[in-house]
Amino acid sequence: MPRGFVSLWRSSGKVRFGLTVIVAMVVLALLSEPIAARIGNGKDPLEITAYQPWLVPSAAHPLGTDRYGRDLLAMTVKGLASSLEVGVIAGICATVFGIVVGFVAGYKGGWIDSTLATITDMFLVVPTLPILLTMSAYMRNITLFHVAVIIGAFAWPFAARTLRSQVLTLRSRPYVDLARTTKMNDVEIIFQELVPNLLPYIGVGFATSTLGAIFALVGIEVIGFGPTDVIDLGMMVNWAITWGALSLGAWPIFVAPIFVLSLLLLAILLVNIGLEETYNPRLRQVAGA
Amino acid sequence: MASAAITAPAETPRVGVRRWLADHPYAAYAIRRTALFVLTLWGALTVTFLFFHLIPGDPITAFIATLEQQNIYGVEAGKEAIEHYKELFGLNGSLFDQYVFYLRQLLITRDLGPSLINFPTPAQVAIYRALPWTIGLLGLSVIISWVFGVALGAFAGLRRNTAASQWLTNVAISLSHVPNYLIAVILVFIFAYRLAWFPPTAAYDPHYEKAFTLEFIGSVIQHGFLPALSLVIVFTCRDLLSTRTLIVPTLGDDYLTFAEAKGLRRGHVIRQYALRNCYLPLITGIAIQLGFVVSGNVIVENIFNYPGIGNLLVQAIRTLDYNTIQGVVAMITFMVLLANLVIDLALPFLDPRVKYWR
Numbered sequence: 300m301p302r303g304f305v306s307l308w309r310s311s312g313k314v315r316f317g318l319t320v321i322v323a324m325v326v327l328a329l330l331s332e333p334i335a336a337r338i339g340n341g342k343d344p345l346e347i348t349a350y351q352p353w354l355v356p357s358a359a360h361p362l363g364t365d366r367y368g369r370d371l372l373a374m375t376v377k378g379l380a381s382s383l384e385v386g387v388i389a390g391i392c393a394t395v396f397g398i399v400v401g402f403v404a405g406y407k408g409g410w411i412d413s414t415l416a417t418i419t420d421m422f423l424v425v426p427t428l429p430i431l432l433t434m435s436a437y438m439r440n441i442t443l444f445h446v447a448v449i450i451g452a453f454a455w456p457f458a459a460r461t462l463r464s465q466v467l468t469l470r471s472r473p474y475v476d477l478a479r480t481t482k483m484n485d486v487e488i489i490f491q492e493l494v495p496n497l498l499p500y501i502g503v504g505f506a507t508s509t510l511g512a513i514f515a516l517v518g519i520e521v522i523g524f525g526p527t528d529v530i531d532l533g534m535m536v537n538w539a540i541t542w543g544a545l546s547l548g549a550w551p552i553f554v555a556p557i558f559v560l561s562l563l564l565l566a567i568l569l570v571n572i573g574l575e576e577t578y579n580p581r582l583r584q585v586a587g588a
Numbered sequence: 589m590a591s592a593a594i595t596a597p598a599e600t601p602r603v604g605v606r607r608w609l610a611d612h613p614y615a616a617y618a619i620r621r622t623a624l625f626v627l628t629l630w631g632a633l634t635v636t637f638l639f640f641h642l643i644p645g646d647p648i649t650a651f652i653a654t655l656e657q658q659n660i661y662g663v664e665a666g667k668e669a670i671e672h673y674k675e676l677f678g679l680n681g682s683l684f685d686q687y688v689f690y691l692r693q694l695l696i697t698r699d700l701g702p703s704l705i706n707f708p709t710p711a712q713v714a715i716y717r718a719l720p721w722t723i724g725l726l727g728l729s730v731i732i733s734w735v736f737g738v739a740l741g742a743f744a745g746l747r748r749n750t751a752a753s754q755w756l757t758n759v760a761i762s763l764s765h766v767p768n769y770l771i772a773v774i775l776v777f778i779f780a781y782r783l784a785w786f787p788p789t790a791a792y793d794p795h796y797e798k799a800f801t802l803e804f805i806g807s808v809i810q811h812g813f814l815p816a817l818s819l820v821i822v823f824t825c826r827d828l829l830s831t832r833t834l835i836v837p838t839l840g841d842d843y844l845t846f847a848e849a850k851g852l853r854r855g856h857v858i859r860q861y862a863l864r865n866c867y868l869p870l871i872t873g874i875a876i877q878l879g880f881v882v883s884g885n886v887i888v889e890n891i892f893n894y895p896g897i898g899n900l901l902v903q904a905i906r907t908l909d910y911n912t913i914q915g916v917v918a919m920i921t922f923m924v925l926l927a928n929l930v931i932d933l934a935l936p937f938l939d940p941r942v943k944y945w946r
Contacts, residue, residue: 421631424928426920428883429901430639433913436905514767518883521769522890522902536773540891545773545788546781553777557770565762572761 314573320566324559328380335373344370345377345530353549362551366542374530375555381531382513382560385447389512392451394505397458402489404459405466416463419456427453431515436524443526446519450512457511458504465500469493499574506567517560532556618933625929632921637690640914641683690914700915703904711911714900715919721791722896723923725812726885729819730874736820737827738870742863744828745835757832764825769887772818776891779814786814789893815892819885830873834866868939875931878924 308315327334338344347367354364362371404415431453435446469475470493478488494501513532519525520533523541539545539553609616693700700711744753744760763771780788792798793807838844839862847857886898893899897916904912 417627417631421628421635424628424921424924425632425635426883426917426924428886429913429917429920430636432886432901433905433917434639518767518769518887521773521887524905536770540773545777548782550777553773557774560770561762561766564765568761568765 310577311573313569314577317566317568317570317573320562321570324379324563324566325383327376328383331376331380334376338370338373344373353547356551362555363549365538365549365552366544371551371555374535375532375559377530378532378535378556379559381443381529382516382533383509385443385450385516385531386509386513388444388447389451389454389515390505390509392448393454393508393512394458394501396451396455397462397504397508398494398501400455401459401462402466402493405463406470406485406489406493408470412463415459419459419463422453422456423460428515428518431519432522432524435519441526443529443531446516446525447512450515451508454508454511454515458508461500461504462497465497466493469496503571503574506570510564510567513560513563532560614936617936621929621932625925629922629925632925633691633694633918634687636914636917636921637687641686694915694918701911703909703912711909711915714912715897715915718895718897718900719919721894722885722889722898725815725889725894725896726819726881728812729816730823730881732816733820733823734827734870734874737824738831738863738866740824741828741831741866742835742858745832745839746858748832748836756828760825760828763821764829766822767887768818768822768884769891771821772815772888772891775814775818787811788814791892791895812894815888815894818888819881822884823881826873826877827870830870831863831866834869835862838862838865868935871931871938872935875928878927882920882924 308318335344339349342349344350347369350360350364350368350370352364352366352368354360354368356363360370360372362375364370365374400415400419404412404419431449434449435441475488475492478492483491516525516531517533517536520531520537521540523537525533533556535556536553539549542552544550544552609619698712700715702708703711703714706714740756740760744756747753748757776788779785787793787810791808791811792804793811796804796807798804844857844861847861848854882898885896886901888894889896889898890902897919901913901916903909904916
């Protein structure tokens with residue numbers, strides 16, 4: 300829906316800023332290989348002892364190097380790519396499951412709704428991080444993909460809950476009744492009538508679960524559980540803690556990932572607020588600045 | 589469900605329990621809410637149990653694997669030894685038997701079995717020892733940030749066209765969703781290592797006796813300052829934003845104009861009239877966020893090596909201490925649900941507008 304996108308883009312400066320940052324990050328992540336090659340200038344900047352360890356930031360290495368002499372700028376770009384990848388996989392899992400549960404519950408109503416809503420609430424109150432930690436610590440040969448799927452399996456209740464409440468407001472609208480009288484079946488009504496109308500909410504739900512998944516992985520890695528053979532933003536923070544970078548004063552290794560993560564977070568948050576203001580004009584000038 | 593007695597149709601005379609419930613709507617509400625609490629607790633514990641027992645590579649398999657690998661003097665750990673441990677940890681029999689064992693352990697005997705961190709001390713002893721640290725840290729942080737958040741939020745809402753307020757709001761938006769453990773990392777770097785104002789780890793100086801002496805309490809405050817600050821920063825920003833969002837629409841309302849027209853002082857009007865309407869959503873907000881708060885706190889405790897329940901969990905996972913892991917997860921679930929229950933039961937007293945009978 301190009302027209303919808305244009306009006307979304309025009310709606311507020313917050314949305315423009317947020318979308319620009321998100322697109323820039325995705326492009327950076329997609330180009331991480333060429334960027335690393337460019338930084339390495341012929342050799343792999345992420346190879347152990349590629350350079351001197353703990354170099355301070357300079358023209359050749361804008362963020363310096365780590366304990367093993369790897370270039371930290373290349374590492375940050377690479378880490379962004381891995382983190383986004385995990386986030387998107389988990390976000391898709393969570394959104395698809397959330398759509399199914401939320402739409403079925405909201406549309407069907409009755410005992411199906413109350414059962415699904417109760418199950419959703421149960422998943423919402425189970426403290427997920429301890430379970431995620433335990434599982435990622437015990438699964439042997441865990442890969443980023445596994446972690447992403449596990450995180451996604453725990454992230455769906457939020458999406459389901461939001462979508463359910465939106466479906467509830469739509470299900471008795473005249474056009475849905477009309478669709479029902481023309482003998483469309485439930486699946487057709489959900490996917491042809493309801494889903495298109497809720498795309499902004501699905502988008503927001505996807506962005507939020509993606510972000511949640513990225514931070515869940517960061518949390519797991521800060522503690523030191525999770526896949527060990529990958530470079531991503533959470534691992535960088537973990538290395539900063541376990542290698543004593545905090546007491547050494549080697550700031551780039553944790554400032555860079557934290558800055559990137561916070562910027563991504565802010566971008567998604569601003570898009571969220573912008574959408575909210577556009578779709579809920581009552582809130583304009585109240586929520587946010 | 590049980591409607592108020594006045595609206596009940598006269599032709600259906602209520603007798604016994606139903607009558608009593610209809611006459612005591614709050615009691616009916618409390619019973620219903622408590623029943624829901626029990627149901628949700630059971631559901632959550634079951635979900636946890638299934639996750640730990642059904643996923644390949646679960647802690648139990650890992651634990652048995654380490655038991656089997658313990659070859660002492662070339663002799664494999666005897667079958668009896670493994671059987672003994674399985675018996676001890678409730679890993680015998682079918683999945684259903686194990687489930688019954690697990691629920692009995694948690695709910696009836698309330699004995700989690702031996703912990704591995706310090707065998708054979710029961711796991712619940714370690715958990716009870718760690719619990720006060722976590723509750724203290726979280727409780728104080730939530731209360732402190734609530735005070736700051738409401739005050740700053742009221743300021744930001746009342747003076748919303750000033751530059752200071754807009755800056756405050758923008759900073760709050762940026763910080764409100766940053767995970768507290770990332771803030772903790774930055775705080776440790778600046779205040780513990782660069783400036784050396786606060787200690788980077790532990791909860792108190794081991795030189796002092798654990799007693800209610802000034803030195804010990806001072807040491808606890810000094811050690812707890814940074815972990816608490818990392819939590820307070822995030823919570824304050826969230827409370828600030830919600831207070832601001834809640835107070836702005838009330839500002840033009842007639843009852844405020846009337847209160848001011850009566851000649852009440854402005855501070856009094858704001859505190860007693862405008863802000864009172866904002867407390868309730870803030871309190872329910874705390875209830876909803878509690879799960880995240882506890883989760884984020886696990887990581888913060890780990891960064892500061894704080895002896896709370898989160899750190900215990902991480903140590904237990906490192907040492908494959910299955911009983912402790914299970915106990916901590918159940919304890920966290922229980923705490924989150926209990927806090928929700930308490931808040932829900934208290935709401936009708938805090939705000940008479942809340943209709944708890946449906």
